[in-house]
Amino acid sequence: MTVNWHQSMLHKITKIAKRVNNSLAKISLRGEEMDWQTKMNGAISYIENNLTDEIKLEAAAKIAGSSVWEFQRLFSFVAHTTLGEYIRSRKLTLAANDIQNGNEKIIDIALKYGYESSAAFSRAFSRQFGISPSQARSEGALLPAYPKLIFQNNKTEGKDSMNTKNDMQTYSERGYYVKENAPVYFSPDMERTCAWFRDVLGWYGGVVVESAGQYGCVFDYPGELIVSGLTPFRGIHMFIGEPSKSVVGFIHLQGLTQFRKFVLANGWNQITEIEPQPWGANECQVTTIDGSILRFFETIV
Secondary structure (H helix, E strand, C coil): CCHHHHHHHHHHHHHHHHHHHHHHHHHHHHCCCCCHHHHHHHHHHHHHHCCCCCCCHHHHHHHHCCCHHHHHHHHHHHHCCCHHHHHHHHHHHHHHHHHHHCCCCHHHHHHHCCCCCHHHHHHHHHHHHCCCHHHHHHHCCCCCCCCCCCCCCCEECCEECCCCCCHHHHHHHCCCCCCCCCCEEEECCHHHHHHHHHHHHCCEEEEEECCCCCEEEEECCCCHHHHCCCCCCCCEEEEECCCCCCEEEEEECCCHHHHHHHHHHCCCCCECCCEEECCCEEEEEEECCCCCEEEEEEECC
């Protein structure tokens, strides 16, 4: 990428952050002592309570203390998804729960969550979960949940836990943003380690620079997707060095049960059972060929 492209993107991000900061300021002024997170959580609660009824954006925005336009813009910025996509994903998550834990007809569940036909519901369901509603009921598959969104208030005892200024204000003023963040993995034999990631986890990548400061990277999708710009890098950076014997990666994935079966089928048994976690996820751990630990988790309802 060129320097001009990076400068242009940074300029756009900064402008967006400033606009969102203005929206936050408006919400705070209208709310007197009530912080914007509390107001947004109130709006989310309204949406959650009406997932099987008509959701009026005007009502949600009023609870948030903003206009509909400000509410949708702020939601998209801080949640990294559109409000419409969030509502659709939450409806399908609840519908999936009803399908697998109840006896209602699928068409009745479809109508319950606002779909006018079983065909439209099936298409949306398949896009989100990768299987049809009837398969979800008959096969009892573990479906990835889209959890309720909660805006965390980071103020404790009257002080910000990290910054003394408004977070959105400092974000807009600092002059940079993070494009990528990935674990770092040390190995004494990178060729062997990269082969393990390919053969056991089904990942891609390998040694990139063969020199004294040898470097490699592995990722869970074909490298062509990075080159073509279809997805950002979300893999693991690898360097020559002494392996850590503790946790080196905490990885969020979809399809945890299938992942564990895949690893075992590839002859690697150093993987724990899947265990529920108190923070709303299922998790298992894999000990790599170098003795390092990778934690994999999937969110649940």
